Amino acid sequence: MAEKDQFIAQISASYKPKGESIYLGAGILDGEVIAQAEVNLALKMMNRHGLIAGATGTGKTRTLQLIAEQLSDANVPVFMLDVKGDLSGLHEPGKPNAALEERGQALGRPFTPAGFPIALYSLSGQLGAPMRVKVSDFGPILLGRVLDLNETQTGVLSVLFKYAADQDLPIINLDDLKKVLSYLTTEEGAKEIKDSYGKISTATSTTILRKVVALEQQGIGPIFGEPALALDDLFERIDGKGVISLLNIADVQDQPMLFSTFLLSLLSQLFNNLPEVGDLDKPKLIFFFDEAHLLFNGASKPFLNKIEQIVRLIRSKGVGVFFCTQAATDVPDTVLGQLGNRIQHALRAFTPNDVEALRKTAKTYPHSDFYTIDQALTSLGTGQAMITVLNDKGIPTEVVATHLTPPRALMGPLDQTTYQTLVQQSEIYAKYKNPIDSRSANEVLEERIAQQQTIQQDQSFRKNARTSTRETPMEAMTKSATRTLGREGVKFLAKLGTAIIAALVSKKRKN
Template sequence: MSKRDSYIAAIQKSYTTDKPTIRLGSGILDGEIIKEAEIYLPLKMMNRHGLVAGATGSGKTRTLQVLAEQLSNAGVPVFMSDIKGDLSGFGQAGQSNKAIEERCQALNVTFEPQDFPIELYSLSGKLGSPMRATVLEFGPTLLAKVLDLNATQTGVLSVLFKYADDKQLPMIDLSDLKMTLNYLSDGQGAAEIKTDYGSISTTTASTILRKIVALEQQGIGAIFGEKSFDIDDLLNRVDGKGVISLLNVSDVQDQPALFSTFMLSLLVEIYNTFPEAGDLDKPKLVFFLDEAHLLFKDAPKVFLDQVEQIVRLIRSKGVGVFFCSQMAQDVPDNILSQLGNRVQHVLRTFTPNDVDNLKKTVKTFPRSDFYEISEVLTTLGTGQALITVLNEKGIPTEVAATHLLPPTSVMGPLSTADYENRYRNSELYRKYKDTVDPESAYEILTRRVEEQNRVEEREKAEQEAAKQSRSSGSRAEKSTFEQVLSAPITRQIGRELIRGVFGMLTGKKSTSRSKGWF
């Protein structure tokens, strides 16, 4: 058997299945695209998560587009971040061109333009239906990541959340958070928590408060509030196709920790609310976390531990998570080990550090009888990737350099008018566009402080009245004594006594004795 035939047999044995799948493309061997070596990803294994990695310009975004399109066609809803604001083309059927025709011919497929149901979201509310979360829903660990708090400050934040939970105190927006922080770090609140929660230093409280104010000044504090986003709205379908929900973050690109952490907060919400689903033939929902390195950059251990826990356990809820970044090393090892499906685009080796990253990436792939993996990873073309996934039995498939399918929708953004028209006419836009300000921690604690101030003022007034009463009684007694002293007879007696005393002291004789009266 020739090498080519052996390759085809190995690929077909590894990837062929009678279960629902996603067609990724066809294998490449010694520079030749082998049409018969079709590469599939079983839908059943999508909740085993995955990684799409590669250098800038290698075609990662289009790979995400192909995955999302086929998931939608299979009735699986998709949620993904739109970093540059150029993925809205999902909503419009693509057009064939020479490059697409050549790619389809090489893969022995027919190009069938399609459009897909989309929902457009935005954290600011300026580029889509606003996505919000309450402060309590966000939680202390994720909020600490957004605020860039150190371990001590994160601990204080955890105290605030614990107190709010124990006292059933709704922390909805940043005003609630600031009020709770101020209340517990001074006066009545500080005394209240000292025994059960510990004291909060004014220095730490002031630092956290400044960071909250800085976040507000950047104009993105509005993501905390009501109505908070209902996670079930990500599960919609239209005409049997799963809705592709796009979070446009192009207007908050300078706050990468914010949007990446917000997406993770949605996963936390899913984990906390979705029922256990077990092993399904296809996932309920697939998340694509683009620019994953932004999520993990300078992240504290407690944050990474939470991400690992969510990724490890959320698959039982029927949810798949795919990270997208330039290098596999952008994802921590304990999380990378949870990603069973790998799509690795070309890697560049321009620096010694790039060479080291290449060596590390090679070690993450199974051994291949058909490829020198380090060589393949540096010679892949645009729209090609080295792939290994889990088959329906959970076993890693044969490593395959793959010529990928082209997207069938527009590879770019909708026109500005079409984009705005779509989201403003969405039912979800009407649902979320107006903010709601329910009674929350700010109002509750404000009343508590005002009541305490009134009690203190009343007690102060009573003490002042009692003091004045004592002063008035003393003044009355003194005034009576002064009246007695001021009487004429009293003044006369007083003068005589004084003269007598001073007379004796000076040795003078009295007038009566000098006159011989005795």
């Protein structure tokens, strides 16, 4: 009994923030759920980022859902990647069942169904409002990753982007990118960039162009263009609740490099465009990065540096980022060290690699008076997790095995009719459904090339007019006619003079 009282006292002291908080669940001791040992996450600490990890089927997605619901209730907007398309159920209240009621009783909190405002987005535009981005906003490093370019080729992209920015050439879509690259490998373009930017080899240019075309053939081109997503749309609130924006990637799951890099580009734009706000009582936006391991697999050093920079500094913009993956080891140490809030679902140790991952994960947790961490991690059930977060003073809390509270919304996708109706009737869909063809680098360079050709033709004509001694047919005919008229004129005048003299002589004789 003394151990239980001590457990309640320590957990309550660690997980009872003074301000607003997210209720995650109750602590577990020796297999028993202790409702009095409430586990809360302070809202003011959520911009210190977090990790939600665990093996497949352990309840990670539902943990994302329950946190998103309570953030919405707290008037905090949320952005989430909907990998399988089953988070759309957030829009409808959940349906009570025996399991949910039993979990509610164990926690001392009856299950209360609720729905939440959502906005549905899609990269293809088929499953929601098209979420586009301008190529210039994507940037050379992220685009190089999507195109699978090496460092030299990515460096050429950087030169291209710098030239376009200096020359006021908007690179909005892939046609603009191809046009600028092609222009810089022409004789005229090569001369223009030689001194300030350096030459671009034909081999490198051809490789990049080939990879851009391959990307277009995969049907990915339409995500680059206008109207691009306005960041303000991610901060919507309705009736005192934060809107949960869902990016449904069910139709592009076979393009993991694309959607993971797209999410990072979105974070990069938030980082570059939001003002500094310091520490707030609650965040302006929480960004859930599901399938996070896809972001780091095979990443180059510049790419990893960019991720680290964004994660380290974006919290000062009032944005919190939660990575969701299978194991903490999926995240590089430089990024993992910045994730102060940790929710670790069960890990399995079926293979030597699993055992090694378990050992490394257990070492990232502080000592606990109540658990042997590696054993606890393998014995957790579905909907349970080992948790440590930052309290409202920024200090890591006591590690606690937690029986998580269930989501209150529908745990599954909306039916297709409701889903499509929600998409078609949304203001967001109406705003983004039709692409816009703005004046951009493609048109500007076409006009520039046409002007250069006109100038060259004019200069060539003038040069030929000055240096050519060969007569045109018209000139020859005119000269011949002039000579002929000259000769005939002289003959005529001679004959006329002779006739006049003869007439005068004849008149003199008659007199």
